[in-house]
Amino acid sequence: MQVMVVHTLRVLLTSSALLLFSALLLGAQDPEVKHKKCRYCNTTGMVACEDKVHGRVDLSMEGNMVLCTHVGECDTCNSLGRVACDKCLRPDASKLLARMHEKHAAALARHQELETEMKRKLSGGESEHFRLLWDIESMKIGRKRLDQHELLHLFADRMEQVHARYLEVLQVKEREIPDRSAMAVWWLPKDHDDAARRFCGGNASMGVKRMGPKPFFSTCGIRSHFPSDEDLHRYLVHNAAHLLLSNHTPSRWMGQYKGGAWFDEGLASWFEIDLVERAQTWCFQEQGTGGAWGKGKWRIAVRKLVQQERQPSVATVLGRDVNTLEQAEQAIAFSLIDYLIQIDGSKLPALATRLKNKSPAREALIDIYGLSPLALESVWKEWVLDTYPTR
Ligand SMILES: [Zn+2]
Ligand SMILES: [Zn+2]
Ligand SMILES: [Zn+2]
Ligand SMILES: [Zn+2]
DSSP states (O other): OHHHHHHHHHHHHHHOTTOTTHHHHHOSOOGGGSSOOOTTTTTSSEEEOOOGGGTTOOGGGGGGOSEEGGGOOOTTTTTSSEEEOTTOOOTTHHHHHHHHHHHHHHHHHHHHHHHHHHTSOOSEEEOSSEEEEEOOOEEEETTEEEEHHHHHHHHHHHHHHHHHHHHHHHTOOGGGSOSOEEEEEESSHHHHHHHIIIIISOOOSSEEEEOSSSOEEEEEOOTTTOSSHHHHHHHHHHHHHHHHHHHSSSOOOGGGSTTTHHHHHHHHHHHHHHHHSOOOOOSSSSTTSOOOGGGGOHHHHHHHHHHTTOSOOHHHHHHOOTTTOOHHHHHHHHHHHHHHHHHHGGGHHHHHHHHHTTOOHHHHHHHHHSOOHHHHHHHHHHHHHHHSOOO
């Protein structure tokens, strides 16, 4: 199944210049060695449906979504936007399409549940690992203004990128994150309020998330929250990482426990920096007051703190809960995660499991990484001074 996703993404990549980030998703494997190349469908087994019922909708983007509401209703392609490539050399092309229709039907049923709750049609659908709602009608990305449909596919691409990177860095199998994460980006504060109440069981003006099994995140994407696309992108990456970590088995939110906040926030911030270069998301402080701590460039800022011996101690950071984690402490938490990934990212899931089971961070670190907080502090500081940029 993984192979198919990669194939369909390749169609996207060649057909749509806006999806700049697909390249990373494609990863190291090259699936095309498995099949004879088909130039009619880029070896995906599927081509865009040409039924006139689709009007001007650009179906060349459909490759990264299982369900997209913008495709509309069509008997020819069963609303998938794609039909079998009739000149195909892939022996499994028809099987792929049949499986796709099954996934599409299941995704549609789930999407309709959301529409029933919200009492209206919603722009969105599903990618391989996310349920997505995208309400913003148009937005500037770089120099280009994209419409709602293009933005939805870009959103899908970006969230799948977090998922792919998560699996890669923590060396996790796909099945270890059992549920699709739902992510909703609204335009009207009223819709976000409504969705947050219905699906997340709480509310806050900027963003709300339900963690653990069937995670759900809702945010209001208005300009006053997110002045630029990059701001919104960063925020969504941060929150996608939270949802994935909380759903990763055992599916539970560690941030609720003392000793879990540093890992939860540190990892989410790590993905921001890894995928969008800067971090400035603060989940549990008075929202909006955080701003760009260290200008968002945390490696430089952390190095400065360590050099001046002004950094909060590791023991302090490990002991915080979500409500008391301060900005500099969150940046240190990011850097500790950065260090642990550099030693061995594949041990992070075992550490996460211990923290989800309320183990004290200190004991868990000793058992999994063989480092007490004090030992960690000393090797980590040395590593920061050796490897982090000065500007
Ligand atoms: Zn679409
Ligand atoms: Zn069609
Ligand atoms: Zn073909
Ligand atoms: Zn966070």
